[in-house]
Amino acid sequence: MECVETKPYGLLRQLFFALVVRPFTLVALGLNVRGSERLPFRGPAIIVANHNSHLDTLALMTLFPLSVLRIVRPVAAADYFLKNKYVAWLALRLIGIIPIARAEIGHKHDPLEPCYRALERGEILIVFPEGSRGEPERLGKFKTGVAHLAEKFAHAPVIPVFMHGMGKALPRGEAIFVPFFCDICVGEPFTWPGDRKAFMDHMEETMKDLAGQLQPPEWE
Numbered sequence: 001m002e003c004v005e006t007k008p009y010g011l012l013r014q015l016f017f018a019l020v021v022r023p024f025t026l027v028a029l030g031l032n033v034r035g036s037e038r039l040p041f042r043g044p045a046i047i048v049a050n051h052n053s054h055l056d057t058l059a060l061m062t063l064f065p066l067s068v069l070r071i072v073r074p075v076a077a078a079d080y081f082l083k084n085k086y087v088a089w090l091a092l093r094l095i096g097i098i099p100i101a102r103a104e105i106g107h108k109h110d111p112l113e114p115c116y117r118a119l120e121r122g123e124i125l126i127v128f129p130e131g132s133r134g135e136p137e138r139l140g141k142f143k144t145g146v147a148h149l150a151e152k153f154a155h156a157p158v159i160p161v162f163m164h165g166m167g168k169a170l171p172r173g174e175a176i177f178v179p180f181f182c183d184i185c186v187g188e189p190f191t192w193p194g195d196r197k198a199f200m201d202h203m204e205e206t207m208k209d210l211a212g213q214l215q216p217p218e219w220e
Contacts, residue, residue, distance in 0.1 A: 008096030035186035162210035
């Protein structure tokens with residue numbers, strides 16, 4: 001699958017987040033955010049987060065000022081978001097995803113090429129190292145794609161983020177939203193340590209530490 005790189009509509013995107021996404025996430029989810037001051041307002045930068053729900057991307061993007069949204073680009077699966085033309089328009093033009101052709105991973109063509117170009121332009125990527133959405137509130141196995149990005153842009157900060165609650169508000173396979181208080185914990189930025197194993201180990205340990213800081217209520 002060939003993925004055409006498409007830039008989001010600037011003003012329309014800001015209006016969409018200001019009038020639709022932000023009120024929904026702040027009111028319906030009741031977001032509690034820790035460490036938001038660690039988020040970057042300029043790129044190149046890579047945000048890595050756990051992934052349990054379609055709400056993850058929207059919740060993360062609401063943490064940025066509207067003026068910064070123009071350079072915030074979530075990385076997403078092309079085979080999922082581009083199969084329907086209406087969903088594709090929303091994902092590309094309003095959310096501003098960078099579609100990645102997962103079927104081409106391992107082939108001669110590097111599916112991360114659009115991400116490289118985005119970082120070269122000084123954009124902020126949102127990457128979910130687990131790949132697809134996992135079990136609610138459980139960390140899945142991290143894939144090494146994000147390590148390739150960090151190695152190629154060794155000067156770019158990597159900001160770990162752990163989210164809790166989104167997987168229960170709108171879990172995978174469900175279409176009905178359930179109001180649920182959600183938490184986001186932003187960790188300390190780090191940079192490429194010199195080899196992939198050290199990078200992956202540090203990222204996994206950091207994410208587990210952030211998860212431990214968000215203690216769920218006993219009734220969960």
